[in-house]
Amino acid sequence: MSRTLVELLRDGLPDEAILTDPDVTSSYAHDMASFCEAGEPAVVVLPRTVEQVQHVMRTATELRVPVVPQGARTGLSGAANASDGCIVLSLVKMDRILEISPVDRIAVVEPGVVNAALSRAVGEHGLYYPPDPSSWETCTIGGNIGTASGGLCCVKYGVTAEYVLGLDVVLADGRLMSTGRRTAKGVAGYDLTRLFVGSEGSLGIVVRAVLALKPEPPQQLVLAAEFPSAQAACDAVCKIMEGGHVPSLLELMDRTTVKAVNALAQMGLPETTEALLLAAFDTPDPAADLAAVGALCEAAGATQVVPAEDAAESEMLLQARRLSLTALEAIKGSTMIDDVCVPRSKLAEMLEGVERIGEKYDLTVGVCAHAGDGNTHPTVCFDAADPDEGRRARESFDEIMALGLELGGTITGEHGVGVLKKEWLAREIGPVGVEMQQAVKAAFDPHSLLNPGKLF
Amino acid sequence: MSRTLVELLRDGLPDEAILTDPDVTSSYAHDMASFCEAGEPAVVVLPRTVEQVQHVMRTATELRVPVVPQGARTGLSGAANASDGCIVLSLVKMDRILEISPVDRIAVVEPGVVNAALSRAVGEHGLYYPPDPSSWETCTIGGNIGTASGGLCCVKYGVTAEYVLGLDVVLADGRLMSTGRRTAKGVAGYDLTRLFVGSEGSLGIVVRAVLALKPEPPQQLVLAAEFPSAQAACDAVCKIMEGGHVPSLLELMDRTTVKAVNALAQMGLPETTEALLLAAFDTPDPAADLAAVGALCEAAGATQVVPAEDAAESEMLLQARRLSLTALEAIKGSTMIDDVCVPRSKLAEMLEGVERIGEKYDLTVGVCAHAGDGNTHPTVCFDAADPDEGRRARESFDEIMALGLELGGTITGEHGVGVLKKEWLAREIGPVGVEMQQAVKAAFDPHSLLNPGKLF
Numbered sequence: 079m080s081r082t083l084v085e086l087l088r089d090g091l092p093d094e095a096i097l098t099d100p101d102v103t104s105s106y107a108h109d110m111a112s113f114c115e116a117g118e119p120a121v122v123v124l125p126r127t128v129e130q131v132q133h134v135m136r137t138a139t140e141l142r143v144p145v146v147p148q149g150a151r152t153g154l155s156g157a158a159n160a161s162d163g164c165i166v167l168s169l170v171k172m173d174r175i176l177e178i179s180p181v182d183r184i185a186v187v188e189p190g191v192v193n194a195a196l197s198r199a200v201g202e203h204g205l206y207y208p209p210d211p212s213s214w215e216t217c218t219i220g221g222n223i224g225t226a227s228g229g230l231c232c233v234k235y236g237v238t239a240e241y242v243l244g245l246d247v248v249l250a251d252g253r254l255m256s257t258g259r260r261t262a263k264g265v266a267g268y269d270l271t272r273l274f275v276g277s278e279g280s281l282g283i284v285v286r287a288v289l290a291l292k293p294e295p296p297q298q299l300v301l302a303a304e305f306p307s308a309q310a311a312c313d314a315v316c317k318i319m320e321g322g323h324v325p326s327l328l329e330l331m332d333r334t335t336v337k338a339v340n341a342l343a344q345m346g347l348p349e350t351t352e353a354l355l356l357a358a359f360d361t362p363d364p365a366a367d368l369a370a371v372g373a374l375c376e377a378a379g380a381t382q383v384v385p386a387e388d389a390a391e392s393e394m395l396l397q398a399r400r401l402s403l404t405a406l407e408a409i410k411g412s413t414m415i416d417d418v419c420v421p422r423s424k425l426a427e428m429l430e431g432v433e434r435i436g437e438k439y440d441l442t443v444g445v446c447a448h449a450g451d452g453n454t455h456p457t458v459c460f461d462a463a464d465p466d467e468g469r470r471a472r473e474s475f476d477e478i479m480a481l482g483l484e485l486g487g488t489i490t491g492e493h494g495v496g497v498l499k500k501e502w503l504a505r506e507i508g509p510v511g512v513e514m515q516q517a518v519k520a521a522f523d524p525h526s527l528l529n530p531g532k533l534f
Numbered sequence: 535m536s537r538t539l540v541e542l543l544r545d546g547l548p549d550e551a552i553l554t555d556p557d558v559t560s561s562y563a564h565d566m567a568s569f570c571e572a573g574e575p576a577v578v579v580l581p582r583t584v585e586q587v588q589h590v591m592r593t594a595t596e597l598r599v600p601v602v603p604q605g606a607r608t609g610l611s612g613a614a615n616a617s618d619g620c621i622v623l624s625l626v627k628m629d630r631i632l633e634i635s636p637v638d639r640i641a642v643v644e645p646g647v648v649n650a651a652l653s654r655a656v657g658e659h660g661l662y663y664p665p666d667p668s669s670w671e672t673c674t675i676g677g678n679i680g681t682a683s684g685g686l687c688c689v690k691y692g693v694t695a696e697y698v699l700g701l702d703v704v705l706a707d708g709r710l711m712s713t714g715r716r717t718a719k720g721v722a723g724y725d726l727t728r729l730f731v732g733s734e735g736s737l738g739i740v741v742r743a744v745l746a747l748k749p750e751p752p753q754q755l756v757l758a759a760e761f762p763s764a765q766a767a768c769d770a771v772c773k774i775m776e777g778g779h780v781p782s783l784l785e786l787m788d789r790t791t792v793k794a795v796n797a798l799a800q801m802g803l804p805e806t807t808e809a810l811l812l813a814a815f816d817t818p819d820p821a822a823d824l825a826a827v828g829a830l831c832e833a834a835g836a837t838q839v840v841p842a843e844d845a846a847e848s849e850m851l852l853q854a855r856r857l858s859l860t861a862l863e864a865i866k867g868s869t870m871i872d873d874v875c876v877p878r879s880k881l882a883e884m885l886e887g888v889e890r891i892g893e894k895y896d897l898t899v900g901v902c903a904h905a906g907d908g909n910t911h912p913t914v915c916f917d918a919a920d921p922d923e924g925r926r927a928r929e930s931f932d933e934i935m936a937l938g939l940e941l942g943g944t945i946t947g948e949h950g951v952g953v954l955k956k957e958w959l960a961r962e963i964g965p966v967g968v969e970m971q972q973a974v975k976a977a978f979d980p981h982s983l984l985n986p987g988k989l990f
């Protein structure tokens with residue numbers, strides 16, 4: 079059967095686009111999430127054209143072989159993990175930027191374009207593609223669309239969903255469907271474009287995307303504020319948002335995270351602080367905005383408020399924030415990264431609860447957060463070689479999600495459901511929600527071939 | 535059968551919530567679109583609670599009676615038109631604002647809340663609900679969600695879809711489903727919330743919505759620029775957007791529209807101009823931004839550039855723009871309002887083509903446009919008592935849509951498909967698109983009871 083599959087694939091794909099060596103294919107088995115089952119792919123294909131993707135899906139449907147689409151496999155929920163005997167469909171070779179239009183403020187791209195490559199290319203036209211996951215130097219636009227990625231800029235600029243205007247999608251049976259538009263607005267029929275964003279490769283293969291761009295804003299200026307407690311920092315976040323400010327980022331790192339980043343990269347961040355808040359503005363007069371926000375931080379109890387001197391110092395602070403997850407991983411070798419988003423009015427309660435859970439399970443849990451969005455990443459650090467620590471990590475990870483739901487939040491602000499949070503999706507959206515989501519899935523993928531075992 | 539229907543409805547609805555007098559029910563037969571078929575409702579119901587809506591849907595499913603949801607019936611595509619023997623389900627009595635949270639920047643509302651009422655209520659908290667269709671004094675949030683409404687502010691703030699975070703929806707069989715969230719971000723499962731936005735009542739009944747709010751921006755200042763041709767005005771629009779400016783509105787009125795508004799409301803707009811462009815900024819220094827944009831207008835050939843003196847004069851200019859459709863209707867008594875959105879780089883070609891079409895059919899076609907979005911409203915003026923004029927109006931209306939598609943645009947930027955543009959939807963999205971949209975419809979509404987005969 080596996081021979082027939084590969085033979086059929088060869089009918090429409092060049093040799094170099096088909097990988098069958100088990101040593102090679104097994105390196106495509108999983109993304110960057112811990113504790114997620116992953117199977118052995120039968121074959122990995124790396125198409126370069128839409129027609130080749132169509133051929134793969136036609137073949138898969140004919141033989142009823144499951145297909146797992148992949149970008150750069152930086153995902154944190156196992157959503158790109160292979161299942162046994164599947165075709166891994168990697169889109170990384172479809173990496174052309176097809177068009178950039180400053181007047182229409184759009185870019186048209188293939189799915190394998192790396193986020194940072196797009197950012198730089200549009201930057202040359204004075205344009206800006208906001209969604210900026212911390213993995214932006216490697217992750218792909220296809221993966222960003224698959225997971226509906228966020229990043230640091232979301233508090234002002236929103237998430238990937240806000241920037242996807244239209245898609246070309248290869249359906250499970252190999253047919254090509256265009257959704258959406260290349261215009262600024264459009265309401266012709268159901269919004270299937272948005273339905274695909276965040277669908278984790280389970281409804282179709284994105285082969286082309288029309289993305290909205292913004293004009294490049296002024297260089298942002300960052301402020302760092304030190305707080306004697308996480309609660310005081312959360313209080314500052316609420317005061318800033320309630321005060322009508324529109325920061326271009328509003329990020330929190332707790333003491334554990336700050337120390338981890340210093341240990342990894344000798345950043346010289348202040349280790350005595352319980353919580354470091356980073357705020358930035360990309361407004362015409364960022365210094366004035368930072369002054370106002372600095373005053374609110376002080377009113378909330380900040381012990382130090384330090385505006386960056388210049389762009390270089392600002393970038394250094396952002397770099398520290400972007401390193402957080404990697405730095406926390408270095409503590410014990412493994413992490414489970416939660417992604418609970420709560421109404422920002424509940425942020426302090428969330429962080430208090432996380433601390434309690436860490437103590438209960440006797441584990442280090444570092445928290446970094448897109449605080450302005452209420453999107454926390456409590457990161458459970460553990461030693462994968464110690465089974466009891468592994469068990470406790472898993473249990474505390476779950477308890478953190480339960481707390482998020484209790485506070486009116488969601489189990490995932492930006493990393494998605496994948497394999498990791500399947501049971502939790504059902505808890506969040508309830509039986510009617512699951513039934514209707516599965517009905518949508520069945521409408522697009524009647525034979526359950528697209529990324530099976532994910533989401534539900 | 536009609537008796538049984540009403541009797542069953544009475545089991546779960548108070549008497550005053552059920553209207554059966556044909557003189558009364560027939561006044562609910564249609565929205566504000568011309569040339570759209572409308573049937574006679576069997577009964578009109580005006581529920582006040584979610585349970586009552588569930589009762590209506592359960593009854594409808596039991597008896598297989600179609601249901602047409604309605605807001606204020608200001609729609610322009612016949613999407614709220616009754617079908618023969620249907621239950622009209624009017625949501626206008628569910629008009630409570632349930633919550634406004636400045637920290638979380640959300641409002642929770644029932645569907646019958648009028649857009650302007652919400653705007654004013656959140657304004658008291660220093661907050662801003664951007665979507666502002668020109669019908670905002672009467673249209674409802676439920677209708678705005680049903681049609682994915684736009685308005686003047688979209689060029690900067692986006693459309694209704696950007697502001698709907700979560701929904702409670704009563705499904706065709708009466709079950710209640712919650713979608714989305716009350717957090718700033720969230721990617722738990724498919725984005726059914728966005729799927730409902732713009733679905734024209736054909737997938738379920740919206741009974742509650744969580745809406746995102748922005749902090750109230752500074753008062754905007756408006757500039758009016760007069761151009762010797764529509765093409766020159768479009769050229770200015772492109773220069774402004776290419777230049778990286780972010781106006782809070784960028785609207786165009788052609789000579790016909792300007793004269794019509796003056797005739798209706800004695801606004802004293804300059805009648806000698808071929809095209810009037812309104813630009814506004816709600817930035818910290820709007821005068822500086824207007825000066826920069828004014829210079830670009832002059833470079834594009836503007837003969838006059840007049841910044842408004844103050845807020846009152848700014849508001850007067852907006853009022854003129856908002857009156858455009860009503861004013862054009864007064865010319866001949868009836869209008870067909872197109873809603874073609876093109877990439878803004880094609881705006882000039884679009885307006886040239888519209889002029890040609892008007893001449894070809896010997897009809898007055900006034901154009902107002904959300905020019906910054908490329909969203910034009912070519913408005914065909916005709917005398918409904920003259921059958922030949924009616925035929926020509928219909929044909930020119932269609933030809934304008936064909937032109938929009940040719941230019942890479944969409945048949946509807948914000949008014950929706952409804953009854954009016956059913957055939958055109960199929961032309962725009964193609965057979966695969968139609969098939970998949972219908973599959974989604976069938977997943978939610980297997981007996982085709984929800985607003986049948988719309989969209990497809």
Ligand SMILES: Cc1cc2nc3c(=O)[nH]c(=O)nc-3n(C[C@H](O)[C@H](O)[C@H](O)COP(=O)(O)OP(=O)(O)OC[C@H]3O[C@@H](n4cnc5c(N)ncnc54)[C@H](O)[C@@H]3O)c2cc1C
Pocket residue numbers: 109110146147148149150151152153154157158169189210211212213216217218219220221222223224225226227228229230277278279280282283284285403404492493529
């Ligand atoms: C250090 C680090 C920091 C991170 N920071 C952030 C962050 O700040 N914000 C954030 O949101 N995420 C973050 N992530 C998570 C991850 O980087 C993002 O989810 C990213 O969008 C995944 O992109 P990818 O190309 O690696 O996709 P993959 O992991 O390969 O795939 C992700 C999903 O998309 C699907 N998919 C991929 N391509 C296609 C396609 N063409 N068509 C259909 N489906 C497709 C896959 O099947 C899978 O379900 C971080 C990860 C790491 C390791």
Ligand SMILES: Cc1cc2nc3c(=O)[nH]c(=O)nc-3n(C[C@H](O)[C@H](O)[C@H](O)COP(=O)(O)OP(=O)(O)OC[C@H]3O[C@@H](n4cnc5c(N)ncnc54)[C@H](O)[C@@H]3O)c2cc1C
Pocket residue numbers: 565566602603604605606607608609610613614625645666667668669672673674675676677678679680681682683684685686733734735736738739740741859860948949985
């Ligand atoms: C003078 C004038 C100016 C206008 N200007 C604009 C403009 O600038 N921009 C713009 O986008 N539109 C504009 N419109 C069109 C119209 O006002 C909008 O489409 C508006 O959103 C309709 O709201 P409504 O409450 O009247 O809804 P209705 O017309 O009653 O219904 C619209 C659709 O939504 C559905 N619906 C209503 N309530 C619900 C519910 N609770 N659950 C599920 N479905 C529901 C209906 O079935 C129907 O399909 C204008 C109309 C007029 C008359």
